[in-house]
Amino acid sequence: MSIPIISLQRLPIYLNYLKSLDNKDKYISSGAIARALGMGEVLVRKDLAFTSAHGKSRTGYVTEELISALEEFLGCNKSVPAAIVGAGGLGCALLNYGGFKNYGINVVAAFDNDPKKVNISEKIYPESALKGEIERQKIKLAVICVPASAAQEVCDELIACGVTAILNFAPLLLKAPPQVSVRNIDVAANLAVLSSQIKEEL
Amino acid sequence: MSIPIISLQRLPIYLNYLKSLDNKDKYISSGAIARALGMGEVLVRKDLAFTSAHGKSRTGYVTEELISALEEFLGCNKSVPAAIVGAGGLGCALLNYGGFKNYGINVVAAFDNDPKKVNISEKIYPESALKGEIERQKIKLAVICVPASAAQEVCDELIACGVTAILNFAPLLLKAPPQVSVRNIDVAANLAVLSSQIKEEL
DNA sequence: TAGATTGTTAATCGATTAACAATC
DNA sequence: TAGATTGTTAATCGATTAACAATC
DSSP states (O other): OOOOOHHHTHHHHHHHEEEEOSSOOOOOOEEEEEHTOOOHHHHHHHHHHHOOOOOBBTBBEHHHHHHHHHHHHHHTTEEEEEEEEEHHHHHHHHHHOOGGGGGGGGEEEEEEEHHHHHTOOOOOEEEGGGHHHHHHHTOOEEESSSSSSHHHHHHHHHHHOOOEEEOOOOOOOOOOOTTTTEEOOHHHHHHHHHHHHHHHHH | OOOHHHHHTTTHHHHHHHHHHHSSSSSSSSHHHHHHHHHHHHHHHHHHHHTTOOOOOBBEEEEHHHHHHHHHHTTTTSOEEEEEEOOOOHHHHHHHGGGGGTTTTEEEEEEEOOHHHHHHTTTTGGGGGGGHHHHTTTTEEEEEOOOOOHHHHHHHHHHHTTTTTTOOOOSSSSOOTTSSSEEEEEEEHHHHHHHHHHHHHH
């Protein structure tokens, strides 16, 4: 059975936690992970069962094996090329962020229609080069950091170039065919939810 | 009954959609919204029922009233002061982003322990000023944009200063008391999920 | 009136949790 | 052996969807 997205989303949390442990014991139990992360231990075991990890009765999981199983499942050892469209503040911040490497994701190009941006980094190309670079480097994964007004157009162009997975920071719902995976991060909406929760408490 | 978080999270999606309509008809039905956003129409009605909006049989909701009801529920007309901790690439990008105003959120201060950052903008303070400014401006909402290694320490300090809602971009699970709302945005983990989904398709 | 739409109640679906046999 | 932990099966919980009466 294929892993449900809701389980897949938790795998990076487990991996982050395990890697953050300073003095790793040889073994770790689902109960210990669950307690540290505030989750149910059965849930942890079910999630981990989707990977190649196998726990041992009485002792739990071999910590290093569990980390390796999560890394393998998430493709951390592969090198997946990714592109960023829109080299504004957010796009540049992501371009300079090193944390994607932990998941085998390599941001190889960014695109912007402002010629001034193009000289900031050799990875930034004019938007006219988008089709050529995406096809040349066989990029399947892209991040949209352009304003909402341009996002659907960029999305369509990316899909036409062969991109099949898109992380969208623009605050709108992108239309895309079902074979293309789209995830949305709306920072303002997240803040709005928190802001509403503050008011509730009053 | 208090709105479940999962419904609350969808309200900004409805609001964005409604505001994005170019030629707004006087009325809009839950079915039309549902079709545009790829959701069930009963779900839309149930979500909207948490706001003060009331639809009319046969005609649907008055578009402008529905927008107002969503804005009111989400507190878009209030002015909620917010702070950003960590004025690196992401922190600065968020500081310069104008989209928070739509939800009544006003980023009034950013903090960084690098003295060079402090002169970039008059809103950026040294981290030593954190306690003073947060308390002076009665800030309850904060965004953590520091590296994972410093995030828990910053979180503790914010809570000690009276912050009750935190948006965390650092890839780790923050420990916070239950009366503090924490939301996490792990960009790398989101990309990892997409990357895994690409591989599945092969 | 007839028809479209709301809002509510009941049914379904999926995810989480509880229970427990297997096992090291 | 006794005890801790896994992995699985059954029960519960919550969210979504279906059905439908009310109504404009």
